Amino acid sequence: MPDDEPPSAGRAGLPGERLLVEAIEAELRAAGLDPDLTDDCGRPPGPTALVTTDALVEGRHFDFERDTPEQVGAQAAVANLSDLAASGGAAGWAVWDLTLPARWDLARFRGVVRGFARACAAHGCAIIGGNLTRTEGPGVISVTVGGPLAGARPFTRSGARPGDLIYVTGDLGDAALGYLEPDPEARARRHRWRPHLAEARALAEWGRVSAAMDISDGLAIDLDRMMRASGAAADLMAACIPTSAHYAARRGRDRRVALTGGEDYVLLFCADPGHDPPDAAGAICVGHVRPPGGPRLRLDGEALRPEGHDHFAPAEGR
Ligand SMILES: [Mg+2]
Numbered sequence: 001m002p003d004d005e006p007p008s009a010g011r012a013g014l015p016g017e018r019l020l021v022e023a024i025e026a027e028l029r030a031a032g033l034d035p036d037l038t039d040d041c042g043r044p045p046g047p048t049a050l051v052t053t054d055a056l057v058e059g060r061h062f063d064f065e066r067d068t069p070e071q072v073g074a075q076a077a078v079a080n081l082s083d084l085a086a087s088g089g090a091a092g093w094a095v096w097d098l099t100l101p102a103r104w105d106l107a108r109f110r111g112v113v114r115g116f117a118r119a120c121a122a123h124g125c126a127i128i129g130g131n132l133t134r135t136e137g138p139g140v141i142s143v144t145v146g147g148p149l150a151g152a153r154p155f156t157r158s159g160a161r162p163g164d165l166i167y168v169t170g171d172l173g174d175a176a177l178g179y180l181e182p183d184p185e186a187r188a189r190r191h192r193w194r195p196h197l198a199e200a201r202a203l204a205e206w207g208r209v210s211a212a213m214d215i216s217d218g219l220a221i222d223l224d225r226m227m228r229a230s231g232a233a234a235d236l237m238a239a240c241i242p243t244s245a246h247y248a249a250r251r252g253r254d255r256r257v258a259l260t261g262g263e264d265y266v267l268l269f270c271a272d273p274g275h276d277p278p279d280a281a282g283a284i285c286v287g288h289v290r291p292p293g294g295p296r297l298r299l300d301g302e303a304l305r306p307e308g309h310d311h312f313a314p315a316e317g318r
Contacts, residue, residue, distance in 0.1 A: 042128030069111025092147030151204025155212035176261020218308025
């Protein structure tokens, strides 16, 4: 943590940088982490094979009217750790850059740090450094994580072959329902997300994954991306797409939210049909890969548009 900004207690609702760094260290210790934020650079705890970065922007990815600071901090960790899982990685380390608006206060700041620290600690991810910046604009939580491979090689999106089966590692749609349904139960279920690192490890050790990614923007749009990368096409079976009892109670057999909602943070992967995935992966078959030609995606034989959350689409953000 650089200390290049003089303390400015009272300014803009947040104390000066030194007190903020002390608050971070206290929250990390409370979460069971052992932070050493003294030096200019952090030291990764072991070998790093994979690195990814992702940012959450206030007003676009989170909103304190609907999410608690702890939930926002946790999501910042989960979104990044899920990408490590998607590439066949294991949790190693995280650094983050917090851009703090004038209107935030210390309680909100500590809540974000607490949620982030607890999610990292729960998955064995060290927090080895960061940076603090003030802004007149929205809050931005930018996170970079890295780690070793869970198996012998990384997963890629480009290896799916015709005949492969398509799997997901958990229920879809609950996170998106939390936006669409106003009641507290739906809101709370949105935050049950977790990175599927254990599933990724089981699949990496199995060694038969041909292509993988995580579902962060929605099954349809993410499967479309995988099929584009693989030069293939996919057939999905609606009845096989897994949803929770909570989802079924609100949407019945209508899988549209499960197909397009996003923020599920489960793994999407392909493998040849001759071998069942390990039980620890919790894999559910939702379709199969076919050769290119015709619509890239079909659902029960009908063309399926690759709709989902696209950060650069002109529609409303969330
Ligand atoms: Mg991803």
